[in-house]
């Protein structure tokens with residue numbers, strides 16, 4: 001939902017005796033009308049236009065409803081002027097905005113209608129932009145390139161309108177539609193404001209004062225202080241919005257605005273990230289532990305017979321270290337290198353692997369038995385029984 005806040009102010013000014021401006025604040029419809037015509041014609045024209053506008057639009061929800069309200073307002077002012085001789089020739093400007101449903105998307109949009117030289121501005125991202133085109137003699141000359149904007153401000157015919165409400169049986173109103181963003185500020189005003197203040201002066205007040213009523217009163221007060229040659233009327237409408245509002249999110253003109261809603265998801269996303277990191281880290285640690293365990297198992301699961309000094313020793317482990325696991329001495333035998341055959345020595349020095357401690361002990365026994373048998377054979381060559389020929393596996 002697009003919610004609106006608003007404020008308004010009007011003043012007769014410092015020169016005129018009568019305030020012929022009228023304003024309408026009837027959410028979701030807001031308007032400013034600047035009437036013209038002597039003998040009370042001006043006040044009647046602007047007041048009548050806004051009265052009929054509100055009456056007709058009441059409950060309206062589309063651009064078409066707003067345009068129909070303008071059509072009836074024009075007809076009423078025209079009729080009144082025809083019926084009362086004192087009101088002949090009266091007319092009024094009209095700038096009006098209404099929050100309506102977009103015909104296609106069904107989202108909230110701001111419809112803006114304009115006839116004459118009152119104006120509607122939009123302040124978005126601190127930038128003031130005029131949404132309406134003046135229907136005035138000098139403005140049309142400026143648009144045609146026949147007059148500079150500077151010269152138009154002081155042109156003697158600047159009061160002459162090329163279009164007004166109620167001066168003919170029918171009128172053509174300009175229509176514009178703006179997709180609202182949270183933070184948008186709409187300013188509706190009569191020419192009495194912009195003749196006294198520059199765009200920069202107006203923008204400065206709109207930036208400085210966040211409260212719409214306060215800003216409206218300040219603008220009117222400054223225009224009066226700067227001369228107040230005409231009636232001054234201001235309506236300010238602020239677009240408030242929940243940043244998570246799906247309508248507001250769907251319509252931003254500048255994608256930078258999307259950063260806010262994303263921020264809201266930062267918490268859950270971070271948690272999900274942490275969860276994944278924990279799972280991954282755990283898996284890696286499990287693999288490392290399994291790898292180490294199998295390396296330890298491999299390194300420690302066998303024995304070998306080696307030499308330490310002059311002594312045969314049974315080691316647990318591998319002759320070549322596995323990772324950082326070195327073999328450890330399990331058993332020092334009483335056998336010295338001189339008690340085995342010299343031909344067996346190189347293999348033992350290199351480390352003779354055995355599948356178990358018992359196999360290693362058996363291997364050492366066989367080495368000594370083999371050497372003893374060879375010695376016996378050498379000492380008693382006549383012995384008939386051959387020596388036991390047990391070979392190490």
Ligand code: MN
Pocket residue numbers: 034190191192230231
């Ligand atoms: Mn005026």
